[in-house]
Amino acid sequence: MVYFSWSGHTQTVANIIHELIGCDMVEIEPEEPYSDEYNEVVDRFKNERDNHILPALRTKVENMDDYDTLIIGSPIWGGLLSSPVKSFLSGYDLSGKKILPFCTHGGSGTAQSVDNIRKLCPHAEILLFMAVKLQTLGMK
Numbered sequence: 539m540v541y542f543s544w545s546g547h548t549q550t551v552a553n554i555i556h557e558l559i560g561c562d563m564v565e566i567e568p569e570e571p572y573s574d575e576y577n578e579v580v581d582r583f584k585n586e587r588d589n590h591i592l593p594a595l596r597t598k599v600e601n602m603d604d605y606d607t608l609i610i611g612s613p614i615w616g617g618l619l620s621s622p623v624k625s626f627l628s629g630y631d632l633s634g635k636k637i638l639p640f641c642t643h644g645g646s647g648t649a650q651s652v653d654n655i656r657k658l659c660p661h662a663e664i665l666l667f668m669a670v671k672l673q674t675l676g677m678k
């Protein structure tokens with residue numbers, strides 16, 4: 539499983555899945571961390587979105603060939619997959635692998651994130667998608 543989480547919600551869900559199934563788990567970390575300030579994150583995200591910027595990542599999975607199934611967790615940002623998860627998916631050839639995506643969001647559901655994954659991984663098989671609303675986690 540790989541996931542990115544800015545404010546901890548996606549990490550909470552990742553931890554629950556990890557506890558249930560005991561898979562390998564890797565957190566996607568950008569080389570330049572996102573600010574702790576919400577407004578600054580929104581500005582950076584908009585710049586990345588509008589200029590098609592994929593942030594460089596510190597995280598590398600050297601043995602991707604060892605896995606045939608990938609669980610991918612992302613917050614929804616502006617109706618999209620978060621930029622670091624886009625970066626991650628664009629960095630590997632996931633052809634022939636199974637992808638089980640999940641997202642956390644504040645109300646918009648999966649929005650365009652499944653389409654984002656389809657475009658970035660055109661030859662992967664995308665299975666069940668899970669969307670978790672913050673309120674479900676007891677968060678606001």
Ligand SMILES: Cc1cc2nc3c(=O)[nH]c(=O)nc-3n(C[C@H](O)[C@H](O)[C@H](O)COP(=O)(O)O)c2cc1C
Nearest residue numbers: 543544545546547548613614616617642644645646
């Ligand atoms: C830059 C940014 C954009 C967001 N855009 C949306 C959105 O379009 N729809 C939505 O439901 N929630 C949106 N949210 C809320 C997050 O999806 C939600 O808080 C998510 O659970 C955060 O996950 P995290 O704590 O793992 O970072 C946005 C949050 C941020 C920081």
